[in-house]
Amino acid sequence: MLYFAHWKIALILAVSLLGIWFAAPNFSPLPGQTVNLGLDLQGGSHLVFEVDLPGVRAERLDGLSQEATVLFRQQPTIPTAANAVIGDEVVIRVARAEDMDEAFSRLQSLSRPVGDGSMGLTGVAARTVDFDRDNAERTIRMSLTDAAMIDIRDRTIAQSIEVIRRRIDASGTTEPTIARQGDERILVQVPGESNPQRIIELVGTTARMTFHLVRADVAVGADGQGRTPPGVMILQQDDLSEPYIAVERRAMVSGENLTYAGSTFQDGQPVVEFRFDTTGAAAFGRVTSQNVGRRFAVVLDDIVISSPVILGPILGGSGVIQGNFTFESAYDLAVLLQAGALPAELTVVEQRSVGPGLGQDSINKGTIAVVIGFIAVMVFMLAAYSVFGVFSNLALMLNVMLILGALSGLQATLTLPGIAGIILTIGMAVDANVLIYERIREEAKNGRSPANAIEKGYSEALSAILDANITTLIAAGVLYMLGAGPVRGFAVTLGIGIITSVFTAFVFSRLLVAMWVKGLKPKKLPI
């Protein structure tokens, strides 16, 4: 145990120097990566959004029900007694029993292969719709398969992340983290932003924009109530002088046809300018030329943001939206439109934000606690083991360096609980040395020579050291897997600290002790 081959010494020194090299940028002007501070230390916002999957499912079922209606209208028509979404099913009831076969076969076309058409376990491509036929009741029930729901979920989340990324990037926010979390959530982390309200609005707005003709002939009460003929709906308007407005249910054009949106000024007022693609431009041109003098409504997520009069045909496919805008809100709306609509509604389910002041306070306090804890442990070890205490203290210093180096090199995130993990590691890291030294002490008392006692001490203590550290590593592992947020940072430093402490306390300190024994050849152990 006390003999080290040259290459081993070189390796131990290399690992130590590498750790110090990686740690150095944190406290010296040397170039390189420093420790990645968590949001709780540098300040910033941590937001978790949940995707409204039940809403998406309901929308899909609604779509199925409407498609069924279209299929039944084809010649020869199939009269139905009912066609509605009930719970998680579309329930269709045909009027005549003899139509059952034909209805059932027409509906089959609604079930398509899921997603990319990949094969399921059965070797047959999974399909999107399950049918349940009941001849006696003349009903056919359609529901979405599990495979379809998973496919819808994954696509919805992937698309949402894409849209969120475009929106946040365009808003000028630096270095956001946007990632899927679990099955139906999206995590958005924004360093340095301690007031996340604007981000929440930017991300939480569906931004589905449509243009509808206004129905001035339908009277709307001040409370938003009124008799609406078929094909007409009443919407809230973002204008106090006319809080409700009746519009045609069918949209002239939708936001999907936008190719550009930007904010600018017109007559000193902030406005949003936009441009349609060719399809959008054609539709917009046709409707505006046929309806000069009427008003149209610009609808964003079911709220009318503006309802101007059509002064003449708009043929170029571009225009401006005037509304109740400030420069910032016009800018944000342009960002939203440019980035496209979200495929589903998003709700914030978790928000944690920390201001820069608190973050700095935490860093200061954490650093003081680490330094004082570190010194106290070193004094303690020196008092307990004198010369051997010096060895374990050198090992402890190297240990802290290696933890810092590993955190910097791996670009792991250091959180406030992570600092607690470092302090705890400092206290526990000396355990390996204590185990060894106590054993050496015991062996020396049994009459062994110093070199022999040291040899025995290291070899006999190894199994206990490994067992002890593996159990703590298990705890850190569980915490990492199941823990949330900043607590994970604790698991990271604890885990790294355990690994580096075995190296410093068992390998590095042994090298020191070996060199000491070889150089001084002590007759008696100062232990």
Add this chain to the structure above:
Amino acid sequence: MSLALTNYFPDSTSIPFIKARFAAFGFSVLMILASIAAFFSMGLNFGIDFTGGVTLEVRTEAEIDAARIDEMRGVLNNLGLGAIELQGLSELTEGSECYGNHCALIRVQPQEGEGLEAEVAQQEANLAVQAALTELYPDIEYRSVQVLGPKVSGELVQAGIMSIVTALVLMLVYIWFRFEWQYSVGAVVALIHDVIITIGMFSVTQLEFNLSTIAAILTIVGYSMNDTVVVYDRIREKIRKFKKKSLDEVLNLAINKTLSRTILTSLTTLVALFSLWLLGGAALQGFAFAMIFGIVVGTYSSIFVAAPILMLTNVKREASEA
């Protein structure tokens, strides 16, 4: 060397720990019963991580004295958000933004609602509180804001319980693998003992029980296991070596041989934790306190619970290879 601690510690102790096992068992059972009683009668003071709701830490240029706390309480109680807890944070560290009494902690209880409505309700409560406070003190600063809906907090409770159970099971498996089942049982009984008593302490003191408490409990589990393994390792060694000695003699010998190590390691860990407790700031105080308590309990349990239990589980005396 005069500095060596050998001088303060008796060279080789021979304290009859095993003889005291019945007293120790009695004490432990009493503590466990008290903990369970406290848990069911007083419950735990769950933090926002597990209850949901809104917590804010605020700071104003002017000192937040009792009058300001009352003023804020008055305004916030008018919002109809249910019970609101307000507490001034006095900070003794110079240079900290909160030095003096410039900061306060505000806790809004979780808002009611069905499904996603409840999630939205928490967000709205947060906005309402911020709007009211900013109107009251235009210079107010929000040092931290946490808003958690019922969904996330519910999941955190589950994950917390899961992580403790998983850790215990993994420890059991590991010890089973390294030693025999008799040891495994002893170790896990000791761990459960530690976990229950630590939770009992949180119930009695009504300290906030949050995610970092779970982290503390898991670390205590790891630490206590660590201690137990060191003692067991020595017991196994002595059992093989002294076949003629009675089991309680062997156990006693092993505990005494590892005693100075047990105490020294606990002390260095405690020294580090005291530094964290006193200097680490409010956010880490609960964690540090839980750890300090847990280390004391964990050290006690590896000596007085884990080892003596081997008298009951009928540990094998023949040399068996692990």
